[in-house]
Amino acid sequence: MSYVLVIDDEPLVRLVVREALSASGWRVAEAAGGEEAWELISQERPDLVLLDLRCSGGEELLARLRGKVPVVVMTGDEEAAQGLGVEVLLKPFDLDKLRKLVRSKLSGI
Template sequence: MSRRKILVVDDEPKLVRVVREYLEHDGYRVVSAGDGRVALERFRQERPDLVVLDVMLPELDGLEVCRRIRRDSAVPIIMLTARAEEVDELIGLELGADDYVAKPFSPRTLLARVRSVLRRAVPAEEYGAEGASEAPLSVGPLRVDPSRHEATWDGVPLALTPTEFRLLSALARRPGRVFGRLELLERIQGEAYAGYERTVDAHVKNLRKKLAGAGGDGAAESVATVPGVGYKLEAGRA
């Protein structure tokens, strides 16, 4: 497998240097940017496999950079945030980020999250992971093909991020079954980080928007909330 390229965007040179050292030591290629406008230029030029993106940036902030990247790319994005308010972190996820890491953080923690997000994003057969030879899943008008990493609603393609695709796949494998937030987090991230359960809510919100775009309110409502527990795919609505 070729070395994967990571774009690290932060206006703190020391942080970028430390992150670069850890990522390169682990075998990744690293390019960097110190502000939002340069980040978008680097992204277009380098076409990275993953973006590590700080929220607080000069020129354009990280949320706007994330929004613009998401207009035409599903590349995995990990947000870095020093803001205490959880809503800021979840806003990033609602724009299409796959994960976030709160500052200050250990470089080893970021490295583990990079590995996890990339593992979810690459074709399953490269890792021999679940889904490499799995048959397509059909639940009413919803069709999920894990081996091809494709999902459609009544034939209309769903442009899902890797995290959204894993979430929908987990629900589609057991329609009607209720999944708790921590269980879904473990299925879509490989780990269930304490305190990150509510990020599942943001991913579900994004998923429902895309389902609604393909099949209207009925499609969005097929991913049902079970108050106090989590989520399920309602086979009767799908």
């Protein structure tokens, strides 16, 4: 079972994403920011990270994970997402689109 880590400072976003992905059969953990996320990552490397770039430590975490773990950036700021070199999911997003994107990213591992 693939392991997905959801990092977002908004509890409701984490809850909705976790429930949608768990219902699709993936194991999901969540963190509110970069420091908490790094603790989880040090315990078990996720197969995919869904990262809100604007959460505490988000940009630093993206830099640390680059090339090590697949990352999808979730953001409402399309301009900030330009040129990141990673997949971007613009908020607000459709849960079906989220599941398709996660399925696609995980099928490549």
